Amino acid sequence: MTEKIAFERPKPLADRATHYCPGCSHGIVHRLVAETLQDMDLVENTIAVSAIGCSVFLYNYIMVDTVEAPHGRAPAVATGVKRARPDRFVFTYQGDGDLASIGMAEIMHCANRGERVSVVFVNNTIYGMTGGQMAPTTLVGQKTTTCPSGRCRDSEGMPIRMAEIIASLGGTAYASRVAVDTIKHLNQAKKALRKAFEVQVNGLGFGFVEFLATCPTNWKMSSIDANKRIAEEMIPYFPLGDFKDVTTGKGVC
Amino acid sequence: MSTGKKLFIKGNEAVAYGALAAGCKCFFGYPITPQNDIPEFMSKAMPKAGGQFVQAESEVAAANMLLGAAACGVRAMTSSSSPGVSLKQEAISYMAGSELPGVIVNMNRGGPGLGDIGPSQGDYFQSVKGGGHGDYRTLVLAPGNCQEAYDLTMLAFDLAYKYTNPVLILGDAILGQMKEPVSVGEPIAVDEAEGGDWKLTGAKGRPYRILKSLHLEEGSLAEHNLKLAAKYESMRGEVRFESFETKDAELVVVAYGSIGRIVKTVVRKLRQEGLKVGLFRPITLYPYPSAALVELAQEGKRFLTVEHNMGQMIEDVRLSLCGLADSAFFGFPPGNMPTPEDFEQPVRQALGR
DSSP states (O other), rough: OOOOOOOOOTTTBBSSSSSSOTTTSSHHHHHHHHHHHHHOOOOOGEEEEEEGGGGGGGHHBSSSSSEETTTTTTHHHHHHHHHTTTTTTEEEEEEHHIIIIITTTHHHHHHTTOOOOEEEEOSSSSSSTTTTTOOOTBBBBEEEETBTTOOHHHHHHOOOOOHHHHHTTTTTTEEEEEEEEHHHHHHHHHHHHHHHHHHHHTTEEEEEEEOOOHHHHHHHHHHHHHHHHIIIIIIHHHEEEEEEOOOOOOOOO | OSEEEEEEHHHHHHHHHHHHTTTEEEEEEOOOOTTTHHHHHHHHHHTTTTOHHHHHHHHHHHHHHHHHHHTTTTTTTEEEHHHHHHHHHHHHHHHHHHHHHEEEEEEEEEOOOOOSSOOTTHHHHHHHSSSHHHOOOOEEOSSSHHHHHHHHHHHHHHHHHHHEEEEEEEEHHHHHHHHEEEEEOOOOOOTTTTTTTTTTTTTSSSSSOEEEEEEETHHHHHHHHHHHHHHHHHHGGGGEEEEEEEEEEEEEOOHHHHHHHHHHHHHHHHHHOOOOOEEEESSSSESHHHHHHHOOOOOOOOTEEEEESSSSSSHHHHHHHHTTEEEEEEEOOOTTTOOOOHHHHHHHHHHHH
16 A cells, blocks of 8 residues: 655644644644745745734744734834835734734734735634733633633623724725634635735735634633634634625725 | 035934935834924935835834834834834834844933923933833934934944944934034945845745744843843944043033033133133943043043933943042923023033132
């Protein structure tokens, strides 16, 4: 019987042990990013901007030129990178605490200006690296270390739906929400990521993909239960799909 | 001093012309008085120079845009005034930690808090002692007139790349809003190889690069801090200062920037009366010209430090003179516009005349 390799590591993905917890979605999203960069032949033309949170170590896994941004500021740093090197492919990789809380101003204005950059947004409804505190995306009733009785809409407000907000801004060419819990969703996610990259490459505007992701450790769940939570609790509040798609025509200004 | 055409321009514009001449290709700004002439000028000049102007959503964002452009090895600048520069400190700390070159202009206004829109030297500490979190320094250049604002801005870009470090231009509302004739030149041709061994260009034909300030591996941050400390030490050679009538002076007045210039008028007046007074004007505030002050102290001179704040640079003067001499101090409070008359009496008093 001959062996056939059916599944290879994308070239830009480093061959090393992961620091991410078992069942964490970051590894999957990293792989999708690496695959898409490779598929679109962008690896040697890319400047990535890493953010603060578990994914600050993006540069340990995806082997492209990378600059580390302060917490929440990746879209501003990416703006500086893209303005300095308009011919390079520029993406940020940010978690929900980074992007939707401390970095809300930067992401809104970067999208609104229509910066030709792409944003990979990983939403796991919690602050992972700091130990499971409430995020702006934490679901109502979800218990975290800073809302131990569960998030209350009257005192902490409702979870923020970023993909819809970003879609409402003039500079956005593509805004989508995907999940990485099933094979079907993975395929949809990869297509969405490619579109978010293509709108930049084609000069159409700002590209944004929100990934619904797991954090088994801070959710205090098994990997399997965490994966189930995406469909059972997250998707009902954070619907999947494209919220803006300007892939035909002249794009946004 | 540059040769070329002579323009009658504000200090703010001189800074902008200096940046253009130095090959600045990206400018990131946000409106705040009294530095608005700089972003206004750059919004027109950058596109003409084949560069980019972005009015950022905040000073926080503007400084982080600077960080991004700097990571690409492109000459870039941001400008603001005191409250705005406080907001930039986050990115400045990250730039220092990641060893990225960039120029930050502060046209100092009165504080603390919102203060006023008039001149002040209240940001001395923030400028020369790091300013943001962590153990770092930035080179600080303090122009005293519009020509110097132009020349030192040009120099700032070279120093930023020489040391891969942020460089601050510390002016004030007087300098920014004052008009003088300034000689300006054509933009220099920036060497395309500049930053070639670290800048991000996409990892084509070479290993990929990471520009970061995070050091979690055991021993890594300590090693990094030692490396940075050695770099800051190596900046000593950049010391610049002006000594005016200090040779036979009994009293040396130490003052920087616009205040140094106003004190110069006082020195000239008192010299006409035969009073032996001189001016020592630090031009680099970091590195501080301590050795030159020590030499003056060794000649037996007495000192008076004059500032447009309640006493900040005086600490560096005293540290420099430590054990050799002391300095008297006169602080003119931010909130008022100083004139030579305001300083004349304190100088006479220090002279004992």
